[in-house]
Amino acid sequence: MANKEIPYKIYLTEEEMPRQWYNIRADMKNKPAPLRNPGTHEVMGFEDLRPVFCDELVKQELDNDTPYFDIPEDILNFYKMYRPSPLVRAYELEKKLDTPAHIYYKFEGNNTSGSHKLNSAIAQAFYAKHQGLKGVTTETGAGQWGTALSMACAYLGLDLKVFMVKCSYEQKPFRREVMRTYGASVTPSPSMETEVGKAMNAKFPNSNGSLGTAISEAVEVAVKTPGYRYVLGSVLNQVLLHQSVIGLETKIALDKYGVKPDIIIGCAGGGSNLGGLIAPFMGEKLRGEADYRIIAVEPASCPSLTRGRFAYDFADTGMVCPLAKMYTLGSGFMPSPNHAGGLRYHGMSPILSQLYHDGYMEATSAVQTDVFAAAEDFLRCEGILPAPESSHAIYAAIQEAKKCKETGEAKNILFGLTGTGYFDLYAYKAFNDGTMTDYVPSDEDLEVGFATLPKMD
Amino acid sequence: MANKEIPYKIYLTEEEMPRQWYNIRADMKNKPAPLRNPGTHEVMGFEDLRPVFCDELVKQELDNDTPYFDIPEDILNFYKMYRPSPLVRAYELEKKLDTPAHIYYKFEGNNTSGSHKLNSAIAQAFYAKHQGLKGVTTETGAGQWGTALSMACAYLGLDLKVFMVKCSYEQKPFRREVMRTYGASVTPSPSMETEVGKAMNAKFPNSNGSLGTAISEAVEVAVKTPGYRYVLGSVLNQVLLHQSVIGLETKIALDKYGVKPDIIIGCAGGGSNLGGLIAPFMGEKLRGEADYRIIAVEPASCPSLTRGRFAYDFADTGMVCPLAKMYTLGSGFMPSPNHAGGLRYHGMSPILSQLYHDGYMEATSAVQTDVFAAAEDFLRCEGILPAPESSHAIYAAIQEAKKCKETGEAKNILFGLTGTGYFDLYAYKAFNDGTMTDYVPSDEDLEVGFATLPKMD
Numbered sequence: 043m044a045n046k047e048i049p050y051k052i053y054l055t056e057e058e059m060p061r062q063w064y065n066i067r068a069d070m071k072n073k074p075a076p077l078r079n080p081g082t083h084e085v086m087g088f089e090d091l092r093p094v095f096c097d098e099l100v101k102q103e104l105d106n107d108t109p110y111f112d113i114p115e116d117i118l119n120f121y122k123m124y125r126p127s128p129l130v131r132a133y134e135l136e137k138k139l140d141t142p143a144h145i146y147y148k149f150e151g152n153n154t155s156g157s158h159k160l161n162s163a164i165a166q167a168f169y170a171k172h173q174g175l176k177g178v179t180t181e182t183g184a185g186q187w188g189t190a191l192s193m194a195c196a197y198l199g200l201d202l203k204v205f206m207v208k209c210s211y212e213q214k215p216f217r218r219e220v221m222r223t224y225g226a227s228v229t230p231s232p233s234m235e236t237e238v239g240k241a242m243n244a245k246f247p248n249s250n251g252s253l254g255t256a257i258s259e260a261v262e263v264a265v266k267t268p269g270y271r272y273v274l275g276s277v278l279n280q281v282l283l284h285q286s287v288i289g290l291e292t293k294i295a296l297d298k299y300g301v302k303p304d305i306i307i308g309c310a311g312g313g314s315n316l317g318g319l320i321a322p323f324m325g326e327k328l329r330g331e332a333d334y335r336i337i338a339v340e341p342a343s344c345p346s347l348t349r350g351r352f353a354y355d356f357a358d359t360g361m362v363c364p365l366a367k368m369y370t371l372g373s374g375f376m377p378s379p380n381h382a383g384g385l386r387y388h389g390m391s392p393i394l395s396q397l398y399h400d401g402y403m404e405a406t407s408a409v410q411t412d413v414f415a416a417a418e419d420f421l422r423c424e425g426i427l428p429a430p431e432s433s434h435a436i437y438a439a440i441q442e443a444k445k446c447k448e449t450g451e452a453k454n455i456l457f458g459l460t461g462t463g464y465f466d467l468y469a470y471k472a473f474n475d476g477t478m479t480d481y482v483p484s485d486e487d488l489e490v491g492f493a494t495l496p497k498m499d
Numbered sequence: 500m501a502n503k504e505i506p507y508k509i510y511l512t513e514e515e516m517p518r519q520w521y522n523i524r525a526d527m528k529n530k531p532a533p534l535r536n537p538g539t540h541e542v543m544g545f546e547d548l549r550p551v552f553c554d555e556l557v558k559q560e561l562d563n564d565t566p567y568f569d570i571p572e573d574i575l576n577f578y579k580m581y582r583p584s585p586l587v588r589a590y591e592l593e594k595k596l597d598t599p600a601h602i603y604y605k606f607e608g609n610n611t612s613g614s615h616k617l618n619s620a621i622a623q624a625f626y627a628k629h630q631g632l633k634g635v636t637t638e639t640g641a642g643q644w645g646t647a648l649s650m651a652c653a654y655l656g657l658d659l660k661v662f663m664v665k666c667s668y669e670q671k672p673f674r675r676e677v678m679r680t681y682g683a684s685v686t687p688s689p690s691m692e693t694e695v696g697k698a699m700n701a702k703f704p705n706s707n708g709s710l711g712t713a714i715s716e717a718v719e720v721a722v723k724t725p726g727y728r729y730v731l732g733s734v735l736n737q738v739l740l741h742q743s744v745i746g747l748e749t750k751i752a753l754d755k756y757g758v759k760p761d762i763i764i765g766c767a768g769g770g771s772n773l774g775g776l777i778a779p780f781m782g783e784k785l786r787g788e789a790d791y792r793i794i795a796v797e798p799a800s801c802p803s804l805t806r807g808r809f810a811y812d813f814a815d816t817g818m819v820c821p822l823a824k825m826y827t828l829g830s831g832f833m834p835s836p837n838h839a840g841g842l843r844y845h846g847m848s849p850i851l852s853q854l855y856h857d858g859y860m861e862a863t864s865a866v867q868t869d870v871f872a873a874a875e876d877f878l879r880c881e882g883i884l885p886a887p888e889s890s891h892a893i894y895a896a897i898q899e900a901k902k903c904k905e906t907g908e909a910k911n912i913l914f915g916l917t918g919t920g921y922f923d924l925y926a927y928k929a930f931n932d933g934t935m936t937d938y939v940p941s942d943e944d945l946e947v948g949f950a951t952l953p954k955m956d
Contacts (some may be wrong), residue, residue, distance in 0.1 A: 050579035056506045108919070123882050134580065134654070152609050154884040154919070196879040197591070216673075216924040224879060225925050291778065400577035422653040422681060425580050427611040464921040467673040470680050482711045 048144075052131060052295040054126040060290040061113055063283045066393060067103075068109035069328040072400055074279065074392035075367035077103075080356060083498060086364050094261060094363075095280075097270045098169040102280040111283060114172075118165045120197060121287070124153035130459075134423040136443070143397045143446035144358040145439060146303070147459040148319060149426065154220070155190035157429065157461030158315050158477050159275050162284035163190035164250030166273040167198050176269035177201025181231065181256030183210055184384035186429075186461060187275030192224035203270075205226075205231040205259045208251035217465050231256035238262055239361040254373055254389055258360025265362075276312025277357065277391050279365070285318025288458065293322045296456075303334060303456035305442055309336040309434035310347065310405070311384055313391030319458040320403070327402060336403035337442075340393070341413075341436040343381045344483045346371050346390045346403035347398055349488060354498050355389055363497060368395040375491030378481035382410055382469035383430025388491065408437045409480040414473040416440050417463070429461040430469055504670040505601075507590060509752040511583040518570055519748040520740045522559075523778050523850060525566035526785040529857055531724035531736065531825035531849035531859040534560075539812060540955060543821050544779065551718060551820075552737075553728045555626040559737040568740060570622075571629075575652060577621045578744070581610035587916075591880040593900070600903035602896060603760070604916040605749045605776060606883065611677070612647035614918030616732050616888065619741035623730040624726050625696050633726035634658025635832055638688065638713030640667055642674030643733030643886075643908045643918060649681035653848035660727075661717045662688040665708035674866060674922050695719055695817040710844060711830055717815025722819075732767025734823070734848050742775025745915065750779045752914075755761060757922045760913035763901055767804065767862070768796040768846030769842055775914040776859070784859060793850070793860040794899075796891040798870075803828050803847045804855055804862035806945060810954050812846055825852040832948030835938035839867055839926035840887025845948065852902035865894045866937040869932040873922070874899050886918040 067073055076085045091100040102111065113121070132145040147169035150158035169179050184189025188204040195202040204226050212217055212232035221228050229235060231251045232242035238258040242249055249255075256275070275281065296303065306323055308316030316338055325330040338347055346369045356373040357363035368391040377386040387464055388400075397403055410430070417433035419440065420426070428436060435457040446453050463470065472478040524530055533542045548557040558567065558824070570578070589602040607615035620840065627635050631956055633658055639645030641693065645661045652659040667673055668687040678685050686692060688708045689699035689927050695715040699706055705711075714731070721729035763780055765773030773795055783789040795804055803826045813830040814820035827846040834843040847855075874890035876897065877883070885893060892914040903910050920927065929935040 050576075051513075053510045056508075119507075119590075123587075130580075133576075154882055156879070193882055196881065215928075219924040219928045219931065220884060222830065222931050223875065223884070224926075324611075418680065421611070425611055425650055425654065427677060427680070443658070464613075464673070467676040467680075471672075471676045474679050 045077070048293065048299055049127040049129045050186060050377060052299065052418060053128055054291055054294055055103055058064055058294055059121065059126055060294070061118065062110040063113060063326060064111055064286040064290060064321050065105065065111060065283050065285070066325055067279065068104040069325045070396065073106045074396045077364035077366055078354060079359050080363065080365050083365070093265050094272050096170045096173045096174070096175060099280050102283055103278060107254060112428045114168060117165055117168050127292050129292055129393070130336060132268065134426055135420060136422045138419065139225050139443050140451040141447040142442040142450055143442055143443040144452060144454045146454065146456045148288055149181065149459045151383045151426070151459065151462035152286060155186060155193050156464060157186040157190065158285060158288055158318065159187045159190035160193060161287050162281045163187070163194040164315065165257065165284040167191065167194035168201055169200045170271055171200050172266065175271055177203065177261040178273045180275070181205045181260045182209045183253045183386065184344050185214050185465060186384065187219050188189055189217060191273065192226035194219040195226065195417035196224040198292050199264050202226040203263060204228045205233065205256040205381065206243040207253060208249065208471070212495060213466055213468065215229050226444040231261060231402050236262045242250065248321055252359060254359030258362050261358065276314040277389065281285035281314050281386050282317035282391060282393050284359060285314050288315070288318040289321040292319065292399070293457065301454055304453040305335045305436050306341060307337045307438045307455065309431050309458070309460060310340045310390065310394070311431065312387045315460045317391050317394050321404040324402065337438055338398070338403060338405040339438040340405065340407050341381060341434065342407040342409045343483065344377050344386050345369065345379060345407045348407045351495070352395060352399050353495055355495055365393050369398065370394045372460060372491030372494040374494030378479055380479050383466065385431050385434065406438060408434055409460055411436050411473070411478055411480050414470070414478060418429065425487065426459065427463045428459060429463045430466050432460040435459065447486060504755055505556040505588045507711065508585040509756070510585055511751055513579055513750055515751055516578065516583050517751070518575065519567040520570060521741050521747060521778050521782060522562065522566055522568060523743070524563040524783055526782050527853065528763060529853055530563045533812060534821035534823055537818050538822065542820070550722050551729050551846065553627045553630045553632060556623060556737050557631070559740055560653050560735060571625060574622055574625050581617065583748050585608060587616050588674060589725045589881055593879060595876065596897065596901040598901050598904040599907060600900040601907040601909060601911045602900055603782065603906055603911065603913045605745055606916045607745060608883070608916065608919035613651050613921060614643040614647065615742060615745060615775065616644045616647035618744050618775070619651060619732060619738045620651040622741040624648065624651035626655055627728055627730070627864065628655045634727055634729055635730045636660045636717040636721040636732050637732070638662045638710060638717045640664045640672055640710045642667060642922060643841065646674060646677050647783065648730065649678040649683035652683065653681040659683040661685045662713040663692065663711055664688055664713050665706065670925065671922055672773045688716050690716060693719045703857070709816060711816030712839065714815035715819050715882050718815070718819050733771040733844065734846065736850060738771050738874050739774035739848060741776035742771050745772070745775040746755065746778040746780060748893065749776065749913065758911055761910040762792045762794065762912045764794045764796060764892045764907050764912065764914040765897045766888050766915070766917060767797045767845045767847065767851070768888065771850040772915050772917045774848050778813055781859060793862060794895055795855070795862040796895040797862065798838060798842050799864040799866045800842050800940065801828065801834050802864045805864045808949060809852060809856050809951070810952055812952055814846065823849050824879060825849045826855065828945060829948030829951040831951030836940055837936050839929070839935070840923065842888050842891065844956060850892050853956065863895060865891055866939065868930070868935055868937050870894050871927070884920045885916060886920045887923050889917040899927065
């Protein structure tokens, strides 16, 4: 229970901000499985990954032992422009639900990119700049990651080439335009600029594109262009390391007020937000110092944790990226076209996959009409227009708060509000108009994806 | 000079937040001229204004003497959901400009409506609710005000009917959709739901609409519908009263660090942001306690302060609203269609008009390509994507900082960053593509508007 009055929003001072990232792998008994070469299936080391990622990030990717990494001063200064992010006590939502639960959310949307993605974007861009590189390449789907990275690259004077999934490129002209305004070059994927893109265009002349193909294109350009490397906004160990700043700030803020969360909830696509939010709490759990219920919420239409397989898989469609062992639906899994938000990647962070496999967290899924209904409940009392991705966590938090009402328990529920929905208003319109539909893949649908899993020894 | 190190962002604690609004009229020797009946030209009092505005707001509108008004507890609680807003030290912009000036901006865009408009929206909605009304009506142009009001009305469970200028309704579907998501009804103006709208549609069958017509429609519905009143997002004295929270927070934050601004800059359309930002500083100036250079920045395409006349004028096209004495271009003035942002109202707050007339502040104007260039300089180093409106202040602040570089003076420059530009990306696209043009009305163009001024005794 709280020992002093909790304000609506808890902001840390700059002095209280974390100065190190926390590497959860250091406390995991079962480490995430190593990346493997997609052709030979050999474990990949520093030299194997250097052509793709910049050196410092490869080190972070491979380091399963160092518990804390200093955040470089330049990154700290950038963080100070939009962090600390507020930890909000959802008084109005509690009132609306008439629940004895205390609900908190860490709001990562108060920056122009509109999401938590910026936490890793600036880190990855910084290390690239620091290595003397000219630029970086990446892919973006819904556009949060591309926007975040374009902000970071503009700040550091680094070139950026974004491959944007073609249907998003066409349906989200505003996202594209924000990236251009920050000076990034944005190309619809599949493009005619890469071998992967040309092959895809030849095979499927009217392809809408996919994240998997856009990744392949970005990696190809990075590897072939001198002075360039590839950067990725989720899934990787390095990304979870950078995103730990979310959880570290949250824990400092809660500790100030003597609040211990009973339940921690995050939406999960590739796992960047969830992995970041839970990091220090999971660390305590792994070390046996405290216990928390930790819940991943994913779309019922793309259920990698709840219905996927824990296996080595391709990270991309072009099969140029390392293989990762993760909960996956198979790189050939195609999310339903009616799926509105992000969270549509076929796999899940190897770290989170291992933790889930070892029983340290739960997972649940939700259909999108339920998710948008929760978003609307939330925005009408808490004010913030949430991203569809974030709204999965809202949905689950509301479910838990309603259970507390039934049992009369004043549990502390913490969830991650990863971002805002300004660029998702077509989806809100569909929900407002009553034309939004749900999709839950049948077991047969899932088999199509599983059939694309690599055959491993 | 500062007496301790200034963080990137200064946030007040909830305890430090202002609990009263400041009424600048109390310190004005020359009070703003009273509102007058558009037909009879008689001064309007409490009973005359009650059919249009709710009672408490009429009192605030007419009170030229009470210096402070308590902020009701419910409004304070709503403020706590998105305020205090950060006062940001623009370290990165200073570096980029290589200026000895210290630049600060008060950022009001960290809420879903994306601007400072919410400060008055919640106040006006609260008083309407408190009076037991069923709903309110309003107009919106660029959409900031309508969005803010829809958030406030959703929170309080108050009906809202928004008349949205038709060209914005069609060009800004996202703005419209946010309002709908908050539960507001949005009608393109001119509509067929009012006498004013029908007349306008008959006269100009393909009208794009105007703010003046939308105001007339909203007032007509409010007056004719039992349990409804009209609310307005700018120009009025009550709005400047509510917006004083911007300046009060700013002053508390600066005082904490011993910083006294030398120059205070705000963009100016109807005056709601500028009037709020400068309020406590102007108060000190009026009382002879301190001096500040205060600069209003307006679009060269809609130059009410710099090229308008100080005269009684109609507030709306339908001439159903009270007459106000203000700097105005005439209610018949038509902003150029190539004008991208807001700040397109023909008149200016009577309070600010009087202060400007009495020499307490300066005014300047800027063409939009210069404004967007300043916005781009700003966003690439400070991260935030600014609204076109706010970017007028950025432009002027950069000009002043450059002068400091020439003279070597370490002046403290404060400006208001009123909001974000997420819904203005068509304008950014035009700027990025090099297709944006400028418009400065000729003297003859202005005469067309002046010809519509009422003939007063």
